[in-house]
Amino acid sequence: MGSVADSLMKKIETREAKIGVVGLGYVGLPLAVEFADAGFSVLGFEVSADKVKSLMAGRSYVGDVPDEQVAASVETGRLTATLDYGRLSEVDAILICVPTPLGKTGDPDVSYIMSATESIGRSIHEGQLIVLESTTYPGTTRELLLPALSGGGRLSVGVDFFLAFSPERVDPGNPVWKIGNTPKVVGGITQACSEVSRALYSTIIERVVAVSSTEAAELTKLLENTFRSVNIALANEMQVVCDKLEVDVWEVIAAAESKPFGFMKFTPGPGLGGHCIPVDPHYLSWKMKTLDYKTRLIELASEINAEMPRYVTEKAADLLNRDGKPVKGSAVLVVGAAYKRDTDDTRESPALDVIQLLAEKGAQVKYHDPLVPSLRHEGQDMESVPLDERLVTDSDVIVIVTDHTGVDYDLIRRSGRPVLDTRNVLGRAVPEATTPVTAGE
Numbered sequence: 273m274g275s276v277a278d279s280l281m282k283k284i285e286t287r288e289a290k291i292g293v294v295g296l297g298y299v300g301l302p303l304a305v306e307f308a309d310a311g312f313s314v315l316g317f318e319v320s321a322d323k324v325k326s327l328m329a330g331r332s333y334v335g336d337v338p339d340e341q342v343a344a345s346v347e348t349g350r351l352t353a354t355l356d357y358g359r360l361s362e363v364d365a366i367l368i369c370v371p372t373p374l375g376k377t378g379d380p381d382v383s384y385i386m387s388a389t390e391s392i393g394r395s396i397h398e399g400q401l402i403v404l405e406s407t408t409y410p411g412t413t414r415e416l417l418l419p420a421l422s423g424g425g426r427l428s429v430g431v432d433f434f435l436a437f438s439p440e441r442v443d444p445g446n447p448v449w450k451i452g453n454t455p456k457v458v459g460g461i462t463q464a465c466s467e468v469s470r471a472l473y474s475t476i477i478e479r480v481v482a483v484s485s486t487e488a489a490e491l492t493k494l495l496e497n498t499f500r501s502v503n504i505a506l507a508n509e510m511q512v513v514c515d516k517l518e519v520d521v522w523e524v525i526a527a528a529e530s531k532p533f534g535f536m537k538f539t540p541g542p543g544l545g546g547h548c549i550p551v552d553p554h555y556l557s558w559k560m561k562t563l564d565y566k567t568r569l570i571e572l573a574s575e576i577n578a579e580m581p582r583y584v585t586e587k588a589a590d591l592l593n594r595d596g597k598p599v600k601g602s603a604v605l606v607v608g609a610a611y612k613r614d615t616d617d618t619r620e621s622p623a624l625d626v627i628q629l630l631a632e633k634g635a636q637v638k639y640h641d642p643l644v645p646s647l648r649h650e651g652q653d654m655e656s657v658p659l660d661e662r663l664v665t666d667s668d669v670i671v672i673v674t675d676h677t678g679v680d681y682d683l684i685r686r687s688g689r690p691v692l693d694t695r696n697v698l699g700r701a702v703p704e705a706t707t708p709v710t711a712g713e
């Protein structure tokens with residue numbers, strides 16, 4: 273490798289390298305504190321003044337990162353959050369962790385990536401490593417980042433500066449798989465780019481897997497999440513099939529799971545949620561559309577998953593109907609607003625759709641979520657209500673959307689009220705300790 277790469281590797285090895293993390297959200301903040309804990313000096317760049325203020329006061333806003341960890345890193349000076357992009361020139365490695373949502377038309381919105389990249393491009397200098405971690409379509413790193421980072425042709429990639437893509441695999445709320453023990457994939461524009469990024473991540477992650485290109489790394493993430501979307505869609509379709517055949521889908525899945533090979537358990541649910549599984553497959557289908565190829569299976573899976581909140585609402589209406597009650601005016605309790613167990617994240621949560629669909633039909637909807645004290649959806653504010661005997665017995669139907677561990681399911685079970693349990697949480701003897709492969713993630 274060249275001398276610039278060698279000296280950057282040396283700085284990484286000795287922890288003298290200063291690390292910049294752009295975007296301190298669910299992905300960026302855990303990464304920033306992990307590098308700070310490993311002995312690096314970390315500068316976190318944000319556009320949200322509230323987040324910077326909170327972190328500098330030692331307060332975390334991400335469930336998996338405790339306040340104490342942030343406070344300790346800030347106190348020792350290992351972690352500093354800033355709004356000042358002028359400080360990008362101070363760092364040796366920059367990890368981009370900004371959002372990649374869908375635009376209004378359902379197409380990729382890479383504007384956050386572009387805005388961060390343009391800022392980096394203005395101050396890029398020799399010896400810097402830039403890694404994109406945001407999930408995106410194959411080609412983004414080479415086609416969008418590389419031209420903006422070459423300093424107007426002044427800097428040569430793989431020689432003067434280094435550029436790679438490394439997908440984030442964080443699974444919020446997972447008690448087993450954390451940053452350190454989840455293998456990380458990296459793909460550089462050149463071999464030297466891969467090597468430098470591998471060296472950096474190896475300081476905090478046990479196993480780093482290098483692939484031959486940024487496109488291979490970008491596609492790895494999309495394969496992982498599309499795999500989940502497609503298999504969750506199959507589980508959801510099995511739910512509908514089993515309902516029609518009056519067979520318990522959970523019993524069938526448990527029995528299939530006894531096969532020690534060739535089957536992997538996925539479970540049905542109320543629909544997809546979060547920033548990843550409902551969104552990422554669209555990045556791939558969009559890219560393939562530009563190449564005149566329709567990703568039929570991927571699109572069908574998204575369609576099936578997107579129909580689930582409506583299906584859940586219809587089933588809740590059926591339960592009310594069984595008791596001779598119309599949806600209009602009935603008291604419906606939705607348990608769980610977060611998109612998955614033990615997180616406070618409500619982005620794209622199917623609970624929001626379920627609440628809205630029921631409210632549109634005139635139901636009196638309340639929700640309980642120990643991790644989501646309030647929510648705003650489609651302009652409406654709601655507050656979580658305490659789960660007590662009175663609330664439960666006053667409900668005409670209870671819809672369990674999220675299977676958080678801290679909920680008194682026995683109270684619901686004992687009440688004898690009609691329950692639509694989309695997660696089979698009441699069917700489990702004890703809530704599972706680890707995160708299963710489940711719908712709605």
Ligand SMILES: NC(=O)c1ccc[n+]([C@@H]2O[C@H](COP(=O)([O-])OP(=O)(O)OC[C@H]3O[C@@H](n4cnc5c(N)ncnc54)[C@H](O)[C@@H]3O)[C@@H](O)[C@H]2O)c1
Nearest residue numbers: 295296297298299317318319369370371372388406407440
């Ligand atoms: N949340 C997950 O579980 C998860 C898992 C794997 C991958 N990802 C991917 O990681 C990326 C980030 O996701 P997230 O969940 O952390 O999003 P997030 O919204 O929680 O965090 C992104 C942060 O970036 C900040 N930001 C936006 N533009 C910025 C800019 N120009 N400069 C500095 N900061 C900026 C936002 O204020 C926000 O705090 C996305 O591409 C997502 O698909 C997320």
